[in-house]
Amino acid sequence: MNLGKKWQIAGAVSTELRFQGYLDSNPMGLSRIKENPERIMRQMKSANTMSGLVSALFISTLGISSIAAAYINLGSGPFHLRMALSISMFLGLTFILMFFMNLMATTGFFGASAMRLLTILPFSRSDLENIILLAFGRVFIAPAVIINVVFPLICFVLLGPLIGLVALAGCLMTTSLSIGALVKVSKWFYVKSHSSTNSKASTIIRIAAGLGIVVGMFAAYSMTGFIPTIVQLLVQLSSSFGEIAVSMLAVVFPFSLGILAAALIPETSFSSVTVAVAAISSMIYAALAYITYLRSGKALRSVALGGVTTSGAEIRRDISVDILSPISAIIRKDMKLATRNLGSIMIIVMPLLMVFSVYPIVAFTSEGFLRSSSALLGTGYITTFTGISLIGLLSLDSQGASLHEGLPIDSRMILSAKVRVFAVQYALAMSVLVIWFALASPITLLLVLLPIIQFPTAYAIGYLVAATIYHIRGGGRVTAVNIIGDQAIVLLSMALTAAIAGAPLGAYALILLATRGNHLMALGMQLAVVLLEFLFARQITPRLLKG
Amino acid sequence: MEWKPMASVSIKHLVKSYGSFVAVNDLSFDVREGEVYGLLGPNGAGKSTTLKVLMGLLDPDSGTSTVFGMDSGASPVEVKKRVGYVPEEISLYESLTARELIDFVASIRGLSPETAARRASEMSKALDFVQQYDKTVVTLSHGNKQKLMLIIAMLHAPDLLILDEPFTGLDVRTARIMKDVIKIHVEGGGSALLSTHIMEMAEGLCNRVGIIDHGVMVAEGTLDELGRQAQIEGATLEKLFLKLTGAEGEVEEGVETLREALGD
Structure with a gap:
């Protein structure tokens, strides 16, 4: 089967996955779908369009405000340090945004039902695996393209082609790492939320996970307004602790990439140690992003082979009935x-x-x-x-x-x-x-x-x-x-x-x-x-x- | 004077419409205590609507429906206390486990923990459901969901079972268990009203059947009585059903069309 055909089928699967994710996040839709399916479909499509537009708007705003933060805070710290931290902030917040904005949609991937129809049709196992990967790609293509185009383009125009290129590499790595985290967490959440264990601990984990995710989502959306303040804070911290603090920051993702990109600005005064640390760390993170990419693919392929099991090895308990009023x-x-x-x-x-x-x-x-x-x-x-x-x-x-x-x-x-x-x-x-x-x-x-x-x-x-x-x-x-x-x-x-x-x-x-x-x-x-x-x-x- | 058992269910001149479509039209029948009554009819004949009115879930346009003398519309809660109901479409809380659902149902029905646990345990064993007891509903097969519904419906040892298409989609073993559960319930003094279009089940299980078509009662009685009405001695229920609903010609025509379609 050629790629075009697979891409087309993946489109149908991704629509179904979005649909199931939509129903999953709106439990009341499940019964109402029979009353007026066209209406629910229309709502789902408009919700997806809105979600895409909001993503685009958020990421663009994030990119512009991050770079602007480096130019605005003229009074504090050298320009290259501000720029390094601004780029790092963009990558860090993109990671969070990609993660939270797509969490609900991704959870839907781990119920096997979206692939059920395909498994009865004459497709090979490898075809099925490729289709689910492409379907996943189709869901994330819009935000991923925006991240990997808008910000590198801004860097390219304002700071030159070399920094634009490093920014592009940073964006690609961030996309891969955030999708990897997304796949892992949504698979875990799906298993936890559909798990049949009835212990108090599992209920607490479920509530805590849910609350953490919801509060995280809320925090991520509110974060964009605070970028200049955060950059300012980091600049002050780095200035107070000197070059050693910057070198230590260079070890940590996404600062290693931010520092590496800013080191390419002419007349920067990062020490050679800091630049070397940033370059080595960036290479390690690049390798990690590649491994994550492969692992995400593997996790998604498992969906094609029957979804995620949520029951596990259960200890059968006595049949008792817990009565309340x-x-x-x-x-x-x-x-x-x-x-x-x-x-x-x-x-x-x-x-x-x-x-x-x-x-x-x-x-x-x-x-x-x-x-x-x-x-x-x-x-x-x-x-x-x-x-x-x-x-x-x-x-x-x-x-x-x-x-x-x-x-x-x-x-x-x-x-x-x-x-x-x-x-x-x-x-x-x-x-x-x-x-x-x-x-x-x-x-x-x-x-x-x-x-x-x-x-x-x-x-x-x-x-x-x-x-x-x-x-x-x-x-x-x-x-x-x-x-x-x-x-x-x-x-x-x-x-x-x-x-x-x-x-x-x-x-x-x-x-x-x-x-x-x-x-x-x-x-x-x-x-x-x-x-x-x-x-x-x-x-x-x-x-x-x-x- | 001939002794007549009391009616568990009594429906008199029931009419129920959805807009201009008349789903049930002047329907009357009784279900006696200690009998299994089968409501037979093609898809869209008005069987489920009748059962929903009986459960107080729908308001009739006219006519009455009573369960053990209680008006379904006026006292639905009292009716539900004495009835075990399994609807045609099973919609359970998918993310709860069977155990959590049974805890919920037993609490609502105010059962004692011992009684509820004993019944849940015995029925789970009888229906081969023990392995499924701690699984989330979403992971259960259709047959297991049907079994769970039956356990839930019988948890309070109801006097009357109302089952809407209980055998649809069940494997042979589960269907047989379901059939036996209904028989045991009736042998214990209960009554059952079930709608079905599986003729073998109705034939082997029901004391009396009512055939409805387009919301109208076409024929009612035992198999022998229906045979006399249709003027076919010793015929199967399927044959009687087709004859009484006038569907014999339609079936032959449909088969012929299918033969031509598949012959291409």
Whole structure:
């Protein structure tokens, strides 16, 4: 079979792999796919296009801001050192970006189902292995091309062909190493998240891995804004410790490549030892990148031969049944489901991520202390987004339809379980906010009470939003919601959450204005509205539910 | 006066439409206590819709459906407490293990740990499922998923089993075990309502069958009674089915078309 034909087949496989990765990261899509497959396909395609564009934009921004950082920080350290660190920063951050941006898609490679159809067709084993490699290549071709073209081109234009060439070699090595790490980690995560071991340790590993990955992703996206600061910091460190520090940095990837490239700038003053260390280290990393390339290929080829086994040698345990109360059992089941795929973990930790994203509003006030307006803005922003997290909890039920159809569970019981989990997420998010408010020098300590009084709103948000969704989409019965596929419901839930959570905050703001800054009265009114909403939710929820 | 056993299931003049399509049209039948009742019909005849209405999962347009005298629509939770249900399409939590699913189901049904463990253990042994007990659902074959569904459906020792196409895609051994499980359940005083289009299974298992086509009950009774209705003495259920649903001609035509297609 010729390469063109294999490339064409690999295109079909990579589409299927993206599709499965998409479903895997959006568990609710699994059941909804039958309702409107064309819509899901369209969404997947647009999500892929968006992802490609975002990757291109990120990498280009990263390249430009890295090089710009070397030119901007004119006051600190010699130019060649700044350039060395800037190039290193680009390579390091590219490694992280490539890794996190493609983690979900890569995890999909390790389920054997994408290759299942091909294995029944008349292809040789070597054809199958090549097709899976090409399919993998097709998924990564866009970001890989951007990395290996944009940055070397910038270096070529600004610093000359030789440095452009070293930058290209650095980019190729970084691509290979990040894909290698990606293959290894996603294979490990797939095995961990689909493993049948039920020990507490494996659950903790799963949650920690998921949390680490999600937080890592978030950190990677936020990193680009801090490049000049990081470069500045590294320059200061290197200047303080002298040439020996630079020589030591030259051993470490990606600094060895950055230093090697910068050493080619005319009139640089790196010592010959530093240059030699950078050159030798770079050669070692080049060899390592080549070995990684071969190993990644080997790992991917194993996919063609039946995927990854997740069960391993199991110790068979006695058949016992661990009974909990029905609501606790639903919560336990939801937590187990949520920690077994990245999409769901994201849903669970979303309110906390929102808190971290709101940090600048709280921390960087021009006056140096936290005003009521910033506190209100921060609290309102977080609560509005918690609505998505609530839908995420509802989406976990998309898979177990057969169980729910036969089990004597009423809608209220399921709702109660979901609201309890949501209340913990909400309370955690508000608690972090309380700490930040306390640390951000508030104009009055009473501001700290603002998120505390919001705590019970979780009850009203949880019951009213979820019951409304059950009412609209399930006629009052329990229904799973697709976050990606059902934007109308996502918007509705966000609007409802904003209204429910915003009403007490609005009441607080109004009274504060009307009384010219009486925080106690404003907080009292906030509490009154929170309690009213609580009572309202108790009255309305049963009317929206059925069965 | 003749003694009549109480009906486990009673469906009276049931009508259910999806938009302009009438899936079930004025359907009435009873399932008596201690019997296996087979609901037979071609694909799209309205069998699954009928069972879903019975489980309180769908609201009927008109008519009534009761299980042990309880209205399915009004008291679905009470109905589900006495019923073990295996739907046609099995959708389980794929990333959980069978053990975790059984823990979940037993907790929801409020069973004691000892009772649940004993039943889960005995049924796992009987269905040759012990090896699969700690595997994630996603790794199970269709037959093993079907077995797991059956264990889950019978964990609370239900009075009535409602099984939607329980034999589809099963190997001979698993199908036989499934058949025996249903027989044991009925011998123990339970009832079973199953939909199927596997005629041999229905013939060997059901005390009575109801044949529905386009949502309408075409014929109902024991095999002998159906033979008399179709005016074919001693015929197989397959022959009766084809005759009563008027599909004999369609089958012959289809086979002829296929013969021509494969002959090219």
